[in-house]
Amino acid sequence: QFSSVNKGVEIIAKARRILVLTGAGISVSCGIPDFRSKDGLYSKVRARFPELDDPTLMFDLAYFKKNPKVFYSFAREIWDVQGHEPSVSHMFISQLEARGQLLRNYTQNIDGIEAQAGISKCITCHGRFDTTTCQRCHDQTLSGERLQEFIHEGVVGTCAHCGGVLKPDLVFFGEPLPDDFDTHIDADCEQVDLVIVMGSSLKVKPVAGLCGRIPRHVPQILINREVVGYPHQFDLYLLGECDDITHYLLSRLGWLSEES
Numbered sequence: 001q002f003s004s005v006n007k008g009v010e011i012i013a014k015a016r017r018i019l020v021l022t023g024a025g026i027s028v029s030c031g032i033p034d035f036r037s038k039d040g041l042y043s044k045v046r047a048r049f050p051e052l053d054d055p056t057l058m059f060d061l062a063y064f065k066k067n068p069k070v071f072y073s074f075a076r077e078i079w080d081v082q083g084h085e086p087s088v089s090h091m092f093i094s095q096l097e098a099r100g101q102l103l104r105n106y107t108q109n110i111d112g113i114e115a116q117a118g119i120s121k122c123i124t125c126h127g128r129f130d131t132t133t134c135q136r137c138h139d140q141t142l143s144g145e146r147l148q149e150f151i152h153e154g155v156v157g158t159c160a161h162c163g164g165v166l167k168p169d170l171v172f173f174g175e176p177l178p179d180d181f182d183t184h185i186d187a188d189c190e191q192v193d194l195v196i197v198m199g200s201s202l203k204v205k206p207v208a209g210l211c212g213r214i215p216r217h218v219p220q221i222l223i224n225r226e227v228v229g230y231p232h233q234f235d236l237y238l239l240g241e242c243d244d245i246t247h248y249l250l251s252r253l254g255w256l257s258e259e260s
């Protein structure tokens with residue numbers, strides 16, 4: 001494993017336009033469960049709502065319109081208006097940006113921790129929790145704090161004007177990705193000189209297909225507990241806890257003292 005990480009250090013040190021694709025795994029050490037791991041949201045939803053055939057329905061637009069309760073019962077596990085302390089993995093990405101080596105962070109996460117870690121070149125592919133839209137009158141004026149109260153209590157958020165159901169501006173299954181994804185993705189795929197995928201099962205499309213859009217000569221590194229994305233092949237597999245691996249990378253790159 002160490003010789004592989006050393007190879008990673010070499011590749012990262014040389015790269016100038018790194019695209020980092022992140023998922024829920026990089027926020028697990030911040031206290032936010034991921035979706036598909038043993039203690040992830042998937043198993044919690046299944047235990048609480050055994051009648052639900054598929055726990056991913058929690059993030060399905062058509063299902064939310066019929067039954068928003070499942071989403072509101074679990075949203076507090078992911079989002080806290082007070083924020084969470086960023087993980088070492090978040091700080092690794094912010095170091096790449098500070099050193100001018102980050103082309104873009106495409107995150108599937110909806111916890112908003114990238115902003116707290118100071119990562120500004122970030123596309124939140126699955127939207128945000130801090131704004132919300134009424135499903136009936138389309139009002140968008142509710143503050144994040146008020147939404148947080150509904151989420152904290154685990155009750156369905158309702159519009160102060162018409163009583164309609166509020167939906168945070170997250171991208172549910174059945175909805176298009178935000179405009180800034182389309183604005184940047186083609187040019188980024190042409191410019192990128194290194195891809196790093198961290199903490200994602202690569203099960204959610206279309207973001208999961210991003211690696212397949214990158215020209216084959218561009219090296220790709222996977223940092224994850226397990227191999228994902230098969231049959232897609234990465235050039236380097238760094239398997240383990242992403243914070244341990246990024247901590248080692250930061251240390252070997254000589255960036256640790258400035259980061260911590």
Ligand code: NAD
Nearest residue numbers: 023024025034035036108109110111199200201225241242
């Ligand atoms: P996922 O749960 O499907 O996959 C997480 C991956 O990260 C798994 O392969 C797991 O083995 C790995 N992992 C978990 N902890 C790790 C660690 N400490 N070190 C290294 N690897 C680790 O997550 P996903 O691919 O992001 O898809 C989940 C979907 O659900 C996303 O679309 C996201 O919007 C949503 N979600 C978001 C959050 C969040 O914002 N933090 C949390 C749960 C779910």
